[in-house]
Amino acid sequence: MTHVANVPASAVTATTSGGQATSPSALLEIHELTKRFSLSGDFLEQLRFKGGRLVRHQEHVHAINGVSLDIRRGEALCVVGESGCGKSTVARIVMGLLSPSSGEIRYDGQRIDHLSARQLLPYRKRMQMIFQNPYASLNPRMTIQQTLEEPLRLHHPDWSRERVRDKVVEVMTSVGIDPDWGKRFGHEFSGGQRQRIAIARALAVDPEFIVADEPISALDVSIQAQVLNLLMDAQQRHDLTYLFITHDLAVVEHFGTRVAVMYLGTVCEVAPTATLFASPRHPYTQALMSAIPRLEDDRPQHIRLSGEVPTPVNLPSGCVFHARCPHANERCRREVPSLIAREDGTKVACHGVEEGRL
Structure with missing residues (x-):
């Protein structure tokens, strides 16, 4: 098993311009994050007659309620909890796929939650995401070669065609995929192979932080260990930091440096x-x-x-x-x-x- 070094919890803290305490070793900081999804439709659909008066009625799903977390460089922070507790919503807000209702997200000391898509572009190279379903996260109209070349051409427009192809061969080899398979389409691969391709796509731009949203839950049990070990090997080789979303406690025990337990949109406990x-x-x-x-009698x-x-x-x-x-x-x-x-x-x-x- 790959060993991930823990950063001491007693590390000296600094203070941001907003006055909140932060650890200098923290790569990502989430402070009082909330997210609400409206159930009331547009303005006209919210109008109701009540007591002879026209009133506006609004209902929201309170997906995240004041979540505060910090993720230290080089660690794997696992977020666990039952379905619907807000784990994936936190992941998507961190990656800028959803906008928070309130709160702050800081990456390497810089606030990023309020940035536009263009302003976020420099962070896209440093932050990548592996999605839960490898059957849906790969474009069925693109070959694997095209899928892996796309982020490289976006973030490195100055690279030559040969350099891009060499990088694609390198990342395919690193995840155990034959580079000669690059001409194939996603539907020609098994679930485990597709997830390896998704991992290769995330590693292609040499990120330092990866959000993995239940990356093995859609795979057969026999394949899960292979993909998990691949993620751990990638962490050791590339000095990666993970935000790992899962509901499988066995995976947490094997993979995580620290664990955050969520219930109904709130963090209950954070511990090594x-x-x-x-x-x-x-x-x-x-x-x-x-x-x-457990097999123990005294459990x-x-x-x-x-x-x-x-x-x-x-x-x-x-x-x-x-x-x-x-x-x-x-x-x-x-x-x-x-x-x-x-x-x-x-x-x-x-x-x-x-x-x-x-």
Whole structure:
């Protein structure tokens, strides 16, 4: 297994012009990010008659609610959580595919969330994305050679045709794809081969940061380990930093340097991988960890959560997890917990942990 060095959590912090504390080793910083999607249609569709008056009615899906994360150079930060918790939305906002409703994103100290497509172009070379579905992320009308040449011609218009082709051969070889297959189209490849091509496309422009949005979930189990090892080898060779979105805790344990656990658009806990798996603090994280199949006789009993996940349209007051948490009290129902840093380098958003009840 490739070993990824952890950056000490006690690194000296600096302060941005906006006054927020930031680590000088952080490559990407997300601060109080929110994203809402309207369900109400256009202006005329929002008008309703209520009590004899014409009022405007608006409904939103609250996909992300105040997410703050930092990703340090050279690490793999895994974001986990059940479907609909906002993991992929965070990834798409980081890459500029969606605009945030509020909050800030800083890359290498520079704010990027408010930049236009033209202003973002220099960052596109440094930041690349691997999508979940390799069947949809490759253009069916383009050969593999054309697919891999396209980002090179965009970011290196001064390169000669021979240099572009040499680079394509290099990245295809690095991901285990025969360069002679470049004349084929995407539909002629298996799922694992397509995802290797998608990884080659991301590596073609020599990025330093890659967002991987569940890159192995659409693949057969026998192929998942191959692609995961390929990503780890690429990290070691190219000194990459990953934001890795997944719901598979076995992948997290094998791949991640640190883990951020999300629930209903909020971050519950952030911790180094070994610490999180050894001693999870947040009640939701404890429930997730208890669901991992283990062979040990002394493993903790499975924690069964009562109730259903609330709808992101009408968020509950206070802690979003309080309706399912066995330790919730009146403060949990009323007050939204903050993500508080602890002495062991973890961060937990839980009143029970803050008060010493858990």
